Amino acid sequence: MSVLVFVEGLNGEIKKSSLEAASYGSQVAQQLGTTATAVAIGEVHEEALARLGEQGISKVLYDADDRLKQFVADAYVKVIAKAAQQESAKVLVFSNSNIGAAVGAKLAVRLQGSLATNVTSLPKTDGGSFTVTRGVFSGKAFADVALTSDVKIIAVKKNSVEITHNAGSAATIEKLSADLTDADFAAAPKDTVMQDTEGGVLLPEAEIVVSGGRGLKGPENWHLVEDLAKALGAATACSKPVSDMDWRPHHEHVGQTGITVSPNLYIAIGISGAIQHLAGVNSSKVIVVINKDPEAPFFKAADYGIVGDAFEVVPKLIEAAKALDK
Amino acid sequence: MKILVCISNVPDTTSKINFTADNKEFDKNGVQFVINPWDEYALTRAIELKEAKGGTVTVLNVGEADAEPNIRKALAIGADDAIRVNAKPVDAFFVAQQIAAIAKENNYDMILMGKESIDYNGSQVHGMVGEILGIPSVVPAFKLDMVDDSTARLEREIEGGKEVVEVKLPFVASAQQPMSEPRIPNMRGIMTARTKPLAVKEPVGAEAKAEYVNFSKPEKKGGVKMIDPENAGELITLLRNEAKVL
Numbered sequence: 001m002s003v004l005v006f007v008e009g010l011n012g013e014i015k016k017s018s019l020e021a022a023s024y025g026s027q028v029a030q031q032l033g034t035t036a037t038a039v040a041i042g043e044v045h046e047e048a049l050a051r052l053g054e055q056g057i058s059k060v061l062y063d064a065d066d067r068l069k070q071f072v073a074d075a076y077v078k079v080i081a082k083a084a085q086q087e088s089a090k091v092l093v094f095s096n097s098n099i100g101a102a103v104g105a106k107l108a109v110r111l112q113g114s115l116a117t118n119v120t121s122l123p124k125t126d127g128g129s130f131t132v133t134r135g136v137f138s139g140k141a142f143a144d145v146a147l148t149s150d151v152k153i154i155a156v157k158k159n160s161v162e163i164t165h166n167a168g169s170a171a172t173i174e175k176l177s178a179d180l181t182d183a184d185f186a187a188a189p190k191d192t193v194m195q196d197t198e199g200g201v202l203l204p205e206a207e208i209v210v211s212g213g214r215g216l217k218g219p220e221n222w223h224l225v226e227d228l229a230k231a232l233g234a235a236t237a238c239s240k241p242v243s244d245m246d247w248r249p250h251h252e253h254v255g256q257t258g259i260t261v262s263p264n265l266y267i268a269i270g271i272s273g274a275i276q277h278l279a280g281v282n283s284s285k286v287i288v289v290i291n292k293d294p295e296a297p298f299f300k301a302a303d304y305g306i307v308g309d310a311f312e313v314v315p316k317l318i319e320a321a322k323a324l325d326k
Numbered sequence: 327m328k329i330l331v332c333i334s335n336v337p338d339t340t341s342k343i344n345f346t347a348d349n350k351e352f353d354k355n356g357v358q359f360v361i362n363p364w365d366e367y368a369l370t371r372a373i374e375l376k377e378a379k380g381g382t383v384t385v386l387n388v389g390e391a392d393a394e395p396n397i398r399k400a401l402a403i404g405a406d407d408a409i410r411v412n413a414k415p416v417d418a419f420f421v422a423q424q425i426a427a428i429a430k431e432n433n434y435d436m437i438l439m440g441k442e443s444i445d446y447n448g449s450q451v452h453g454m455v456g457e458i459l460g461i462p463s464v465v466p467a468f469k470l471d472m473v474d475d476s477t478a479r480l481e482r483e484i485e486g487g488k489e490v491v492e493v494k495l496p497f498v499a500s501a502q503q504p505m506s507e508p509r510i511p512n513m514r515g516i517m518t519a520r521t522k523p524l525a526v527k528e529p530v531g532a533e534a535k536a537e538y539v540n541f542s543k544p545e546k547k548g549g550v551k552m553i554d555p556e557n558a559g560e561l562i563t564l565l566r567n568e569a570k571v572l
Contacts, residue, residue, distance in 0.1 A: 010486065017485075098465070098466060101453070102453050104450070104453070105450045105454045105463075106456070106457040106463070108454060109453075109457035109458055114419075114535040117450060135447060136445065136447055137445055137447075140543070141343050142541065142542045142544070143446075143538050144538070145536050145537065145539065147536055189490055190490045190492055191490040192488070192489045194486055195487050232572065250468065250503055250504050256339050256363070265571040265572070276340070283544070286565070286569045286571050288561065303548075304553060304561060304565070305551070306553050306558055312555065317558055317561060320560075321562050
């Protein structure tokens with residue numbers, strides 16, 4: 001038996017959230033006295049796969065089928081199930097991404113396993129039980145969940161695991177073929193459109209997020225958010241009213257019914273901090289709130305606050321951020 | 327076209343979350359329950375498709391009798407009939423098996439639900455239902471249209487972009503905004519909802535595979551440090567030297 005980690009690639013590299021999953025998986029393997037194997041799908045450079053050794057992965061199974069460059073749930077599930085069978089994996093680890101959650105649910109049925117998504121802690125494995133902590137009630141609480149099946153499937157919440165960098169040996173790479181047929185690609189996407197992410201910072205994976213609300217008065221003022229984000233190497237986000245008014249695209253909406261983020265630093269500009277918004281951001285490590293209303297509820301959830309006009313405060317922040325030596 | 331929309335009954339988004347004294351269960355005291363907001367996107371889109379193309383919309387809830395006011399609300403918004411599987415929704419695997427059992431009896435053309443529920447945030451049930459039934463599950467979708475009578479076209483969010491997918495009926499999809507604009511029931515809807523059929527069914531035998539043993543709340547923040555707006559640049563220094571996040 002071993003621990004199997006599913007890693008996702010993007011532009012030939014392994015996604016940050018998958019490096020977190022790999023670090024998590026090898027720590028679970030240590031706990032259980034076994035080794036961690038990764039299964040990689042799609043377009044990832046071999047050097048990037050070998051580097052998974054730094055996260056404690058000893059072996060990578062790689063299916064280089066060209067058709068897997070796009071995400072196709074049925075095909076991905078078949079490849080991962082094959083790897084799980086080959087490795088007699090009892091614990092499967094994914095990132096809690098849109099892809100990870102989609103394949104995790106299908107694998108739970110196929111392997112008759114217990115699935116926990118949005119997981120924030122390593123398992124407690126004393127006394128034969130296997131219990132993980134996961135985020136529930138949209139960030140307002142945590143739950144300890146005992147996974148009772150023989151096979152356990154864990155989707156790790158983004159930014160909740162430190163990426164390990166062991167100066168270890170490189171992971172060995174083995175080819176894997178799941179004998180995919182055309183039927184496995186029946187639901188393949190017709191088209192994939194990637195956003196133009198300037199600087200390549202994906203919001204769900206970002207370590208720093210700069211977010212704007214109604215206090216910015218209109219989309220024409222968004223350069224304040226964008227310029228600060230650029231100076232800090234951050235992703236940009238917005239509140240629900242802002243995306244509802246089409247000032248910003250929906251995929252930037254952070255909150256209870258939008259994206260949940262948990263960056264190291266979340267900077268909210270002109271956002272009052274409704275409870276639904278807080279639900280999407282309250283697992284951020286440090287929260288900064290800039291609002292001209294000293295009574296804005298967001299200040300209660302903040303670590304640092306500035307009461308002031310965004311149009312005067314933010315340019316000063318941009319200037320100070322640009323002056324930082326990187 | 328026969329559409330099944332699965333809804334869950336969840337605490338209102340403004341609820342303060344508390345647990346029973348032993349931290350074993352969610353404390354429902356004083357909490358207002360609503361239709362899961364993500365499910366509302368699925369429900370309204372289903373009703374829009376019915377209005378455009380004809381057919382029926384059935385609402386399904388796996389839950390106890392206290393969910394019925396919100397099932398009636400879904401009927402008031404425009405669903406035609408409803409089914410409640412009379413069981414405590416103990417985990418995603420259990421719920422998925424109940425939904426799959428209802429789906430097998432009724433041959434729906436599509437099964438829609440929200441991307442996740444705002445209480446347990448599992449995002450599991452839609453994928454499981456698709457897998458149990460052996461039909462595609464497109465998750466999470468923010469656009470859903472019919473290409474012709476047997477094919478739907480969906481747009482799905484992936485990290486950093488979107489995918490356009492065409493699938494044959496039947497399929498499962500999970501919804502997120504901006505798939506539709508949720509509606510508020512009007513008086514006529516509320517009146518007619520009272521007489522629309524709501525069938526109560528007993529659950530099929532199914533095992534749960536995850537057991538919730540304890541709940542806890544995040545630690546409270548230590549308090550906010552205020553910075554003079556005249557000297558706003560000081561914030562950047564503090565973030566680097568004190569908070570060490572830059």
